[in-house]
Amino acid sequence: MNTSYQYSYTNIEELLDILIEKGLIAPAVDQQAPAAGDPAPAASEQASPATEQHGPAAEAAPPAGEARGPEQQHPTAIGRRQVQSSDLAFVTVAPEAARHLILDLRDRFGFTHLVLLTAVDYIEEEKFLLTYLLHNYEMHHDIGVQVPIGREADRDSAGDRPAEANPDTAASMESIHDLWAQAGTYQRELKEMFGIDFPGSPRVDEPFILEGWDEVPPMRREFDTKQYSETTYFPRPGRSTNDPADYMRQKLYPKE
Amino acid sequence: MTSRFDASRFGVAGRATPRQSSVFIIGGYASVKTLKRIVRSYEQMQNPKFVIALGSCTINGGMYWDSYNTINRIDQYIPVDVYITGCMPRPEAILAGFVKLQELIKSGRGEKANEYSEHFDWYKANQKKVIKDWDMPDYNW
Numbered sequence: 001m002n003t004s005y006q007y008s009y010t011n012i013e014e015l016l017d018i019l020i021e022k023g024l025i026a027p028a029v030d031q032q033a034p035a036a037g038d039p040a041p042a043a044s045e046q047a048s049p050a051t052e053q054h055g056p057a058a059e060a061a062p063p064a065g066e067a068r069g070p071e072q073q074h075p076t077a078i079g080r081r082q083v084q085s086s087d088l089a090f091v092t093v094a095p096e097a098a099r100h101l102i103l104d105l106r107d108r109f110g111f112t113h114l115v116l117l118t119a120v121d122y123i124e125e126e127k128f129l130l131t132y133l134l135h136n137y138e139m140h141h142d143i144g145v146q147v148p149i150g151r152e153a154d155r156d157s158a159g160d161r162p163a164e165a166n167p168d169t170a171a172s173m174e175s176i177h178d179l180w181a182q183a184g185t186y187q188r189e190l191k192e193m194f195g196i197d198f199p200g201s202p203r204v205d206e207p208f209i210l211e212g213w214d215e216v217p218p219m220r221r222e223f224d225t226k227q228y229s230e231t232t233y234f235p236r237p238g239r240s241t242n243d244p245a246d247y248m249r250q251k252l253y254p255k256e
Numbered sequence: 257m258t259s260r261f262d263a264s265r266f267g268v269a270g271r272a273t274p275r276q277s278s279v280f281i282i283g284g285y286a287s288v289k290t291l292k293r294i295v296r297s298y299e300q301m302q303n304p305k306f307v308i309a310l311g312s313c314t315i316n317g318g319m320y321w322d323s324y325n326t327i328n329r330i331d332q333y334i335p336v337d338v339y340i341t342g343c344m345p346r347p348e349a350i351l352a353g354f355v356k357l358q359e360l361i362k363s364g365r366g367e368k369a370n371e372y373s374e375h376f377d378w379y380k381a382n383q384k385k386v387i388k389d390w391d392m393p394d395y396n397w
Contacts (some may be wrong), residue, residue, distance in 0.1 A: 211289050212324060212389030216322040226322045232386060233328040236316035 004138070006108040012089045012141055013110065016081055024077035024101045025091045051178035075120075076127045076148040076205045090144040092129075098147045099174050102132055106179060111136045111143060114179075117186035119194050123221045126151055128171060129198060151174050151220075175201040261347045266354050274301045281350075281358070282330050285313035285320045291327055292387050298334050298372075299395055305369050306361070308353055309336045312343040319343070332382050333369035 007022075009015045073092075075081040080092040093101055103192040105111040112133035120129040125148075132145040150169035175198040176185075177184035187198040192208045195217040207213065216223040229235075249256070263269070271277040286294060298307070309330050312318035317328035330336060337360060339376040340353040360366040372379060384390055 054314045168332045209287075209289065211292065212387065212390060218343075223324070227328075228324050229317075229328070233317070233326075234332045234382075235321065235328055239316055239321065 005110040009109070009139075012083055012087060012143075015141070015143070016083070016089060016091065018100070018109075021093070022104070024097070024104055025081065025093055074125070075146060076122055076125050076129050079146065080146075087140060088142045088144070089132075090146055092146040092148065095147050095149050095173060098130075098132070098145060099176065102134070102145055102176060103135055103179060105143065105145070109136065110138050111141075113137060114176075114183055115142065117176075117183055117190070119190055119196060119219075121151065121194065121219070121221045122148075123151070126169070127196060130173060130190075130196070132176075147173065149196070153197075170197070171195055172197040172199065175199065175204075177201045193217055195220065261349060261351065263354075266351055266358075268351075268354050274298070277301060278304060279306045279308060279354075281308045281310050282314045282336075283310050284344075285311075285318060285326050286326045286330060288386050289325075291333060291383070292392070294330075295333065295383055295387075296392055303364075303369055304361075306337045306366055307334055307368065308340060308350075308357065308358055308395065309365045310340050310350065310353075311345055312341060315339050315341065327386060333379065333386075335371045335379075337366055337368045 001102070006232065007018055011238060016025070019025045020026075023073055075090075078092055078094050081089065082091075083089045091101075113135040115133040115135050117133075118131050120131065122129055126152050127148045130147040130149060132147070133142055134140050149171060150166070151171050152169045171194070173196060175183070175187060177187065177198075177200075184202045184204070187196075187201045188204050188206070188208045190196045191198065191201075191204050192210055192213070198204050200210055210218070213229065218225065218228075266391075268279075272355035274280065278301070280294075280298055280301060282294065298305075309315055313320055314330040314336075317323075317326065323330055327333065338353045338357045338365070340349050342349055345353075357366065380394075
């Protein structure tokens with residue numbers, strides 16, 4: 001039991017229940033979502049109306065049974081939550097609700113340490129999934145706050161933001177460098193490797209590891225690393241590779 | 257190269273700066289960012305100067321052969337006198353490489369540094385192909 005923060009909890013399931021109760025994460029996922037309205041704005045609203053809206057729906061949902069539960073949802077689906085183990089859980093929230101949730105986790109629940117901030121490229125969904133992993137030193141719990149954002153570069157090559165940039169599809173996210181100073185470094189890396197913009201983050205447009213990179217950001221999945229390497233650098237002719245499994249099979253069972 | 261292998265018995269000793277050194281060991285994979293510093297350091301070295309490429313990564317890219325940011329062959333950018341294979345090479349291999357380099361020098365074949373000035377344009381074109389934000393002095397000696 002942690003005591004020095006405003007909200008105390010004993011295990012990670014209880015933490016998720018409290019987060020739902022406080023309206024910080026969306027309670028009922030896809031089952032009753034159309035009836036209850038878009039869960040994204042509800043999550044960012046005040047706690048009490050959200051609970052009233054979703055409370056009956058959440059109780060009615062489990063007996064229905066045919067809809068997928070929060071654990072089976074796609075990671076980019078807002079409202080997904082997954083308890084990975086007794087000390088690790090993931091929740092997916094809308095971009096506009098993320099900062100509020102992260103700040104509350106830090107200041108009211110004791111998740112004072114930003115372990116990492118990274119992105120996963122779900123190119124099929126045209127989404128990046130940002131993951132903020134937070135750690136609670138008192139409880140030794142981790143929670144991953146996952147935020148789906150668009151993956152269109154919202155600045156042209158000259159660094160200007162085009163007028164028609166769509167906030168729903170742009171690869172852009174609110175900066176949290178004021179919550180943890182080291183987040184600025186993560187955001188700089190994400191800008192360089194994925195092209196995700198964090199307006200206002202310190203030195204976010206400066207090169208970090210790559211110098212003079214003028215291609216698609218290399219960690220985006222549309223970037224063909226092997227082809228780029230073959231055309232840019234000088235592959236040594238005559239280089240051959242063996243698939244370890246095939247090679248072992250040949251050596252061990254040459255007759256087959 | 258710790259005291260256990262006693263490199264100094266072969267006349268091998270570290271120097272503080274490239275300007276005092278005559279052998280440049282490229283000690284592993286080189287990213288484009290590192291290559292820029294390698295070229296800068298190499299051009300500051302005084303003649304006679306020699307380059308030892310250490311490990312698979314400097315020879316054919318090694319396990320980084322398909323990386324977006326790691327060059328495959330260091331000898332496309334600066335001339336290399338001795339290649340030492342292995343990933344990682346044993347300390348004995350490094351010492352054997354130095355002995356080989358001494359043999360090459362004695363037999364008059366350690367003149368790769370001259371190739372750099374003879375094929376200067378070719379080396380510069382290769383370097384500038386990957387180092388896109390070239391902000392170093394263009395020597396013309």
